[in-house]
Amino acid sequence: MSNEPKKQKKEVTRRQFLAYTLGGTGGFLAASMIVPMVRFAVDPLLQDKGESEFVKVIALDKLSDEPVSVPFKMLQKDGWVEEEVDLTAWITKNASGQVQALSPICKHLGCTVNWNTEKKYPNQYFCPCHGAHYEKNGKNLAIATAPLDEYEVKIQDNYVYLGKLGPNTKVTT
Amino acid sequence: MKFSEWNEADWLSLQLYFDTCILPITALSGLEAPWQMKHALERLRDALDTVEVPFKGRTVTMPAVQYRIADEHLFVQQIAGIASNCKASGFKYVIAISAANELLNLSIPNVDLLLVNPDKSTSLKLVGELWQKQD
Numbered sequence: 001m002s003n004e005p006k007k008q009k010k011e012v013t014r015r016q017f018l019a020y021t022l023g024g025t026g027g028f029l030a031a032s033m034i035v036p037m038v039r040f041a042v043d044p045l046l047q048d049k050g051e052s053e054f055v056k057v058i059a060l061d062k063l064s065d066e067p068v069s070v071p072f073k074m075l076q077k078d079g080w081v082e083e084e085v086d087l088t089a090w091i092t093k094n095a096s097g098q099v100q101a102l103s104p105i106c107k108h109l110g111c112t113v114n115w116n117t118e119k120k121y122p123n124q125y126f127c128p129c130h131g132a133h134y135e136k137n138g139k140n141l142a143i144a145t146a147p148l149d150e151y152e153v154k155i156q157d158n159y160v161y162l163g164k165l166g167p168n169t170k171v172t173t
Numbered sequence: 174m175k176f177s178e179w180n181e182a183d184w185l186s187l188q189l190y191f192d193t194c195i196l197p198i199t200a201l202s203g204l205e206a207p208w209q210m211k212h213a214l215e216r217l218r219d220a221l222d223t224v225e226v227p228f229k230g231r232t233v234t235m236p237a238v239q240y241r242i243a244d245e246h247l248f249v250q251q252i253a254g255i256a257s258n259c260k261a262s263g264f265k266y267v268i269a270i271s272a273a274n275e276l277l278n279l280s281i282p283n284v285d286l287l288l289v290n291p292d293k294s295t296s297l298k299l300v301g302e303l304w305q306k307q308d
Contacts, residue, residue: 109190109230110174128301129231130190 054161063093200273216272256283
């Protein structure tokens with residue numbers, strides 16, 4: 001007779017086997033439903049933004065030092081919603097050929113500014129709502145606390161293309 | 174801005190700047206077919222855009238008066254009463270806007286400007302003049 005202790009076999013009990021099998025299957029089924037839903041929900045965040053889209057708006061030779069109001073359409077994406085919106089920009093080309101495209105939206109409360117319409121403020125953008133006025137480069141002179149925003153500008157084949165709207169880069173406050 | 178875009182805190186702090194109330198009037202009779210009502214509302218929306226967009230920072234668009242009373246005198250009284258209440262609530266000006274041509278020649282007490290099917294340039298001119306005249 002040997003005195004060595006009996007080696008106990010590590011056996012999986014029926015209860016453990018069922019728990020592992022059912023747990024694994026349940027987890028797999030739950031993941032197969034949840035993962036696609038989460039992926040769907042966050043999809044817009046995962047999309048490669050790439051270079052911002054530019055829209056062709058006007059021929060370069062139609063521009064001068066005098067601001068011209070140019071209407072254009074741009075596709076705007078907000079999460080899952082894509083829609084074409086009507087926009088306008090005040091565009092100028094200075095003596096050195098530099099093009100600037102300003103948003104017409106007043107930085108005070110969002111009315112639309114116009115060029116050279118107020119006798120008191122000649123050659124300025126003027127807001128008819130509360131009298132905010134701006135220099136030709138968009139610099140705020142009164143009422144509004146920030147300069148007019150400007151669109152990204154790209155010149156290609158003698159045409160002006162406008163991109164994203166952002167803070168005015170020509171004006172230092 | 175539309176009435177639905179406001180909350181109490183914003184209104185209390187900005188009310189001073191928003192002195193003009195826009196009262197849209199669809200003026201339906203109830204006899205229209207659904208597609209005609211849809212067109213009437215679309216035309217009203219286009220008319221509203223000529224004022225709401227350029228003057229967003231000074232105007233508040235109220236809910237529309239959708240149906241008109243057949244009796245013109247009573248209808249005018251109804252609109253005049255609403256306009257009077259708008260002024261009593263703090264607005265300095267009331268601009269009524271409609272796409273219904275029947276309203277073209279109406280004179281409505283308490284309404285400072287009635288625009289019927291206006292184009293963009295007409296609205297810009299008349300609203301600007303209203304403010305300049307009385308500011």
